[in-house]
Amino acid sequence: MATLFASAFSDTPRRRAGVLWLPALCGVAVALALFFLVGEPAVAAGFAGAGLLIAAALFAWAALRRPAPVAVAQTDWSVAHVLAASAHEALAVTDRAGRLACANPAFEMLFGGFPAPPSLPLSGDGEALLHAASREAWRDGEAVRQVSLSDASRITAHLVRAGDDMLVWRFASTETIDLPAKAQAMLTGEFGDRIGGAGIMAAVLRPDGRVRAANSVLRARAMGDRDAEMEGRDFARFLVTDNRGFVRFEREGMNGNPIRVLHLPFADGEQSPMLVALLDEEQVNLPAPLPQSAGGHVRSLVSLIPFGIALVDRDGRFLHMNSAFCKSAGIDPDNPPLYPSDLVVREDKAPFADVIRRSANGAAYAADMPVRLKERPDEPVAVTLVGARGLGEAAVLVTFKDSGEESKLKRQVAQQTKMQAVGQLAGGVAHDFNNILTAIIGHCDLMLMRHAPGDSDYDDIQQVRANSHRAASLTRQLLAFSRQQTLRPQVLQLPDVISEVSNLLKRLLGETVELVVQHGRGLGPVRADPGQLEQVVVNLAVNARDAMLSKHPNGGGTLTIETVAVSSAEVRRLADDELPVGDYTALIISDTGTGIPQEALGKIFEPFYTTKEVGKGTGLGLSTVYGIIKQSGGYIFAESPAGGGARFSIFLPVHAAQMPGKAATPLSARPKKGDLWGSGTILLVEDEDMVRAVAERALTRQGYTVLTAENGEAALELMEENPELDLLISDVVMPGMDGPTMANRIRKRYPDMPILFMSGYAEEQLRNSIDIDNVAFLPKPFSVQQLAEAARDVLRAE
Structure with missing residues (x-):
């Protein structure tokens, strides 16, 4: 009963009233039962009155204990309205009853008002699809449907449940906007006529420059008929440019009003259509000259400046340019462009024009940027723009720095x-x-x-x-490439070298290749190793033969060898940075083969680089040629003329007679027949164990007493212990103390000590670093007999 009464004050008003009347009904029921059983009306009335009294007391108590009414919270939609208004997509919010609670302006534009979803102006079964989507969203929390508007355009409806009482609707278009097609439709419609009324002629061009669409005003000016067909025609053919750079319609001739052509970028990509606008120039005499007081002096000054410079006005048109600017930018002075952006490739037009505009309207500061000229699109050039002040109509100074030579x-x-x-x-x-x-x-x-x-x-x-x-x-080929091989230079004439090697060349070239030899007059002598020069000629001839056989599989071709005298005056006219001015005797070898690809010209002298097939050629032939010529003090250049074939030009300096001086010591011991036995004590210094062991055994077998040391310090210690030494044989390059340093110390104590140096490095390079007289040199690798002969010859020379 206590639970029942407690619920009377915490439940709904209707239930609470029913519970409070229960005591009264119980009292009446008991009174009637006593009346029928006992038959005493007074007792029955007493029970009935007691029930009514209890019910009244409970009513009074319930009235005093009734809780105060709770206020219902109102939803604040202000933030939702702000967020919805800032969205680009159409948004709407509905409650469970389907009433529209919130919608943004995009929703209004899409559906022509504020209808409550899903009752929207859709085509087909779109409304039924949205009804099903709303039920799914209330059940699952989210739903997506694609429907069609009344104009057949497709949209996607995305429904999301927000809490238990709201449903958010978001509508997005599923179709991609075709900007070129949109611009084309606008130009040929009412919009094109409207901008034409304002004096703006506009057209959409294909990437190849042909007209895709044009407004009626442009048709009338370019073709004389507002309804003429321009589509598919080359837009540039409707325009002409005079010698001052003014652009006019070809139909109107040179007396027509000048026009200004603007490129309006509205799509990315090199193959994207272009939107151009044409405006009539307000002043026919543009570009306006500088004021006479300052313009003449400024133009004269600009013309005298040795580097390229041009003046540009506030509208971005050229006012003046000097000859250096025309040369660096590839401009015809008699037919200059109207705008600086006309000089660069299409991709650089917009950023270049933007920098010019900012320089003309902003503060006087320098702006540097790389651009690619139409004449040389592969190599960017540096352009500097400076805002000009106090030069009349000139607002920007433009300079091009041609960095091609650099x-x-x-x-x-x-x-x-x-x-x-x-x-x-x-x-x-x-x-x-x-x-x-x-x-x-x-x-x-x-x-x-x-x-x-x-x-x-x-x-x-x-x-x-x-x-x-x-x-x-x-x-030896590696040393030749590195210009470190041992040469035997002689003063000789190039025709003599070519004559010696001609018979060998005829056998190498075969019967199908013709050998042509031409010698010039007045050839000066050169100083070089004849054997190495012969190797140069043979290597170049073999490469030429392979190239001609590749071009003519059945044989055929001509190899031409020329010798030419090149004076210092001719070298100056060549103006080559790599070739110093002087007198040269040139050796030119050319063929009629396949030539050298342009991309390979800078790599052919690198070691192991070859253009031949796999398995043919080591890639060391031309690198060896390069090393021999460079070590001989000459220069070699390769080119591939337009007519085909390859051409190698070798320049060797003419040898001038030298004053007689100290006789050179023989560079190496040549094998000689005779008795190799000897006697005496030899100090052998070599850091390589295997070479030291072989040399020790070889000299010991010839009768010498051999003392060995692995470095210069150990050799000096042995010399202190064995002062009687007849010969020093030493490696040149060793860790710690090298051979020349050790030899200098020994020579201070034994001035007449004979010395034989041996090394795997080049003799010519080592002799430049060895400041010791009367020394012999034995290049590695050497045989046992060569070592014995070299030791014998050095000892006998003493």
């Missing part, structure tokens, strides 16, 4: 640096390889002393020895 020089320096670095690497590899070959060849010689011809191992040892010598020729 870029060429940078590439040449980078190429020379790379070649030098690779050359140093090749020299280091050749040095280490020569040490290894010295040990291999020496051990083979020692083994051959114990095996006679016919022995089972004799032929195998000879094969190892022969292959070692082949490997030694490879190291």
